[in-house]
Amino acid sequence: MHLISFTTATGASWGFAEGSKIRDVGALASPAARTLGGALRSGEYETLLGHADTAPAIDLAAVEALPPITDAGKIICIGLNYADHIAEMNRPTPKRPVIFSRFNDTLVGHEQPLVAPLASEQFDYEGEFCVVIGRGGRRIAPDRALDHVLGYTIMNDGSVRDYQRHTHQFTPGKNFPRSGALGPAIVTKDEFGAVASQRITTRINGDTVQDSTADQLVFDVAELIAYCSEWTELSPGDLIATGTPGGVGDGFDPKLWLHPGDTVEVTIEGIGTLSNPVAAEV
Numbered sequence: 001m002h003l004i005s006f007t008t009a010t011g012a013s014w015g016f017a018e019g020s021k022i023r024d025v026g027a028l029a030s031p032a033a034r035t036l037g038g039a040l041r042s043g044e045y046e047t048l049l050g051h052a053d054t055a056p057a058i059d060l061a062a063v064e065a066l067p068p069i070t071d072a073g074k075i076i077c078i079g080l081n082y083a084d085h086i087a088e089m090n091r092p093t094p095k096r097p098v099i100f101s102r103f104n105d106t107l108v109g110h111e112q113p114l115v116a117p118l119a120s121e122q123f124d125y126e127g128e129f130c131v132v133i134g135r136g137g138r139r140i141a142p143d144r145a146l147d148h149v150l151g152y153t154i155m156n157d158g159s160v161r162d163y164q165r166h167t168h169q170f171t172p173g174k175n176f177p178r179s180g181a182l183g184p185a186i187v188t189k190d191e192f193g194a195v196a197s198q199r200i201t202t203r204i205n206g207d208t209v210q211d212s213t214a215d216q217l218v219f220d221v222a223e224l225i226a227y228c229s230e231w232t233e234l235s236p237g238d239l240i241a242t243g244t245p246g247g248v249g250d251g252f253d254p255k256l257w258l259h260p261g262d263t264v265e266v267t268i269e270g271i272g273t274l275s276n277p278v279a280a281e282v
Contacts, residue, residue, distance in 0.1 A: 001153065002185035002272075005036055005070050005109070014039070017185060021057045028055050036186075037071040040134060040150065045236075057251055065109035067182035068153055068203045069132060074238040075102040076228055077128075077157060079170065081243025088251040097219050097227050100170040101125045102157070102241075105177055110184035113279035116260050117176045123258040123278075126157035126244035127202035127210050127266035129195075131221055132186050133171030136235040146226035148234065152195070154274040155195035156181040156202075156267050158258075161250050181264075181276045184240075190245040195221050198269040200245055205263055209256065212245030227239070 002017040013026030014036040025048050026034050033039035048066055079098035082085050086093055108114065116123045134150025158180040164173025174180075195214055202210035219227070225241055249256035258264065260280040267273040 001188045001191060003036060003068055003188065004183075004185045005066040005068050007066055008058065008063050012066060013143060016052070017060065018057065020060050022054045022060055022063060023220070024058055025052050035071050037069050037073075038084070040236035042240060059248070065178070065183055066113055067107045067109050068184075068186045069237050069239060070104065072104060072237050072239045073106075074232065075104065075241070076239065077102055077174065077241040078219070078243040079164060081218050082212060082245040084212055084246055085248065085252065086218070086245030088246045088248070091217060097224060099228070100174055102180060103175050106158075107155075107180045107182045108178050108276065109182065110274055112181070112209050112276060113178070114156070114181060114258070114264065114276045115140050115176070115178040116258060116278055117160055117179065117271050118281045120160045120162050121257060122161040122246050122250075122255070123179070124159045124249040125202060125204065125209075125264050126159055126248055127200055127268075128155040128241045128244050129198075129200060129214055129268055130155040130182065131225070131240040131242065133225075133234050133238040134189075134236055137173075137231060138229050138233040138237070140226050140229040140234070142218055142222045142226040144252060145222035146189070147188050149221070150176045151186040152192050152266050152271060153182060153186045154271055155185070156238075156264060156266050156274060156276065157241055157244060158231070158256050181274055183274050184272055187271050192270050200266070200268045202247065203265045203267075204256065204258070210245050210247035210248070216245055217242060233265060
């Protein structure tokens with residue numbers, strides 16, 4: 001199943017793609033479950049899907065995409081987690097996951113513009129495989145961690161490199177408004193299958209700049225869920241972005257920064273393509 005969130009003239013909702021149509025499951029929901037994150041946290045998600053055949057079917061072309069999860073309680077991002085990216089940055093392999101966080105207002109949906117900030121010329125891309133938590137928990141054992149996964153999506157962890165390096169904390173460079181993207185859909189775990197060597201590529205204006213596979217991960221999905229749940233309680237709808245592979249703009253000589261007018265496409269085998277134009281901040 002491909003879960004999506006979207007907005008129409010009547011407001012925001014969520015559902016799943018069905019060919020050229022969307023089943024508007026959110027139209028059946030209580031106010032607490034009008035978002036996908038709310039449906040997961042309220043416990044209504046399974047019940048609503050059980051009645052999905054009664055949900056309105058609307059044209060996919062008639063909606064504007066939102067991030068599949070618009071209201072994550074936690075957006076946990078992992079740095080330096082692909083062997084090829086560690087090598088291009090000339091950094092040692094971490095002994096534990098490198099953690100930072102993003103805020104909900106930093107993410108846009110599929111085909112929505114990323115905003116290049118006025119404050120910096122060093123706007124970079126990072127194509128990432130992203131885990132969506134379906135069942136929360138604390139101190140989750142690695143061998144049970146995948147039981148807590150709803151599915152997987154794509155994140156472009158847009159990074160403002162000079163602000164990222166103002167101090168040893170990454171937060172400022174990772175949280176400019178509308179600097180990142182999420183989507184186009186969450187592919188549920190049962191449809192996606194095991195995370196193995198799926199290919200991840202990023203293209204700028206059609207040119208491939210990142211080309212790697214998920215088996216380059218230093219810490220895999222189960223390890224990340226187990227580690228993160230040691231120090232925080234994971235909740236349904238939380239996101240864990242697993243890091244970016246080699247080929248980021250900061251690794252090029254000369255640097256390959258994003259500029260208004262560019263288009264960024266991140267493709268992950270088994271999920272699809274997240275595409276975003278780049279616009280100027282006004």
